[in-house]
Amino acid sequence: MIKTLFKIAPVTLVLLAASQAGAQSSASLDVPDVAPQPVSQATMEDVTRMLSSDEFEGRAPGSGGEEKTIKLLTERFAKAGLKPGNGDSWLQKVPLVGIEASNVSALTVSGGTTPLSFAYGTEMVVGTYRETPRTEVKDSDIVFVGYGINAPEKGWNDYAGLDVKGKTVIILVNDPDYASDSLTGEFGGKAMTYYGRWTYKYEEAARQGAAAALIVHDTVPAAYGWGVVESSWTGPQFFAQSADKGASQTQANGWIQKEAAEKLLASAGKDLATLSAAAKVKGFKAVPLGVKASLSFDNAITTTQSNNVIGILPGAKRPDEYVLYTAHWDHLGRCKPAPDGDDICNGAVDNATGTAALVAIAETFAKAGAPDRSIVFLAVTAEESGLLGSAYYGQNPVYPLAQTVGGINMDAFLMAGPSRNVTVVGKGKSQLEDYLEVALKSANRVATADSAPQNGYYYRSDHFSLAKQGVPMLYIDGGEDLINGGTAAGEAAAKDYTVNRYHGPKDEFNPAWDWSGVMADLTLYYRVGRSLAMSTSWPNWVEGDEFRATRDASRAAAAATAK
Secondary structure (H helix, E strand, O other), rough: OOOOOOOEEEEEEEHHHHHHHHOOOOOOOOOOOOOOOOHHHHHHHHHHHHHHHHHHHHOOOOOOOHHHHHHHHHHHHHOOEEOOOOOOOEEEEEEEEEEEEEEEOOEEEEEOOEEEEOOOOOOOEEOOOOOOOOOEEEEEEEEOOOOOEEEHHOEEEEEOOOOOOOOOEEEEEOOOOOOOOOOOOOOOOOOOOHHHHHHHHHHHHHHHOEEEEEEEEEEEHHHOOHHHHHHOHHHHHHHHOOOOOOOOOOEEEEEEEHHHHHHHHHHOOOOOOHHHHHHHHOOOOEEEEEEEEEEEEEEEEEEEEEEEEEEEEEEOOOEEEEEEEEEEEOOOOOOOOOOOOOOOOOOHHHHHHHHHHHHHHHHHHHHHHOEEEEEEEEEEEOOOHHHHHHHHHHOOOOOOHEEEEEEOOOOOOOOOOOOOOEEEOOOOOOHHHHHHHHHHHHHHOOOEEOOHHHHHHHHHHHHHHHOOOOOOEEEEEOOOOOOHHHHHHHHHHHHHHHHHHOOOOOOOOOOOOOOOOHHHHHHEEEHHHOOOOOOOOOOOOOOOOOHHHHHHHHHHHHHHOOO
């Protein structure tokens, strides 16, 4: 769901020296241990229930559901005691284009041992990033390009010596060492890198000039089933407007079921499993398949303006230093109907809960009184379309990112009950974890690493848009070691949600939910944010992290400007 690959800014020796002069080791960080304050469960229930009601129609960007969401959030932010966060406005305008495919043909493959036809929806999904009324890919040569990665710093290029202009590329999901048992390897072992994300693969295919890019869906390395792909890729797709109206993108991007891909390669006399194994090894050479792809569809194009919603609690002593809380307010709108005909993807867990948490934590901060630093509450749009709202804020910040101390992202709270731990996605990346550790110790809880780093969750929510710009960001999930039932119960709860409700019409508010675990987590989130806001330190990414150079450069530049 991310649109652009992060780029690490070059850092001169002067900037690096300046930044290191002001950098702090974890041992020297000022980490105040602030007292816990009650976060309102009533607010959480009330706001979650309203946002996920059928009246809000799944909160699609640019819809009537967005209008209702904005009205609710601005009213609740004001009632909580916040001030408008963008001058005298609560809103930051985010320009979007919506493209909805219709009359989608089957994907036909010719030139092999058997003519093939793959149905839209059940065997493949496809769309375009281009603002064009019709898309037609005709007799395009198909090439298997392994993982579709071009990483010069690793000496890895799946497109080496290959011209794919006008061709259709078949790409494997994730990255080459996702199945590793360790965190060592060309691409971080089992921990997914950004090269494993589907957004990167389409971007690279476009840079290479491909006409179409199809990713092979495989549930384990993708980390979700085909139903998630189908529901997410049917209906309007939103993108940030570009100056060239998407002309630099591929004509068509999509996914193909693994079984369909196996048939496609078999028709070309190849074996998917054999080629997939070869693609894991550095030096893999892409394989032209000698078969051709054709598909077509019409596009309904709409331009719309969506909005980020921003509130601020100005700091009492250093109001020009900012601590950030983020959550995305949007969901999928209307989607593939459930068997009972329900076609509203209400997004109660994902992410009415996180949005409600912005309101509830804002109330808690205001009641406790303004901390030294300012607290910014940012509800972003179009996360489900590729982190578009947070990316827009990252590229057009209302508050200087060099003056943003750090932040906490809140995305989808499961009602699994209280746990002994919290899961830190991307554990070990930044010094923000020192602040979390103090809060956890007081609560007699522990932090554990993401048990499935191969799924790349750190690159799949809005904190990533700020991390790319250098801002240290925490992404914390509820723990799986439940007080009642342990890890087995926690894993079962997560699986039940993913299989039965995630990105589907049954992610609905349930009055019988057990909120106790969520409320315990929100107390932690409040304490971490308040500690940051009362601290005099500037926590950084750990040495060697991919975002460290960008942060060092921005802080050094800010220090130079201040002089």
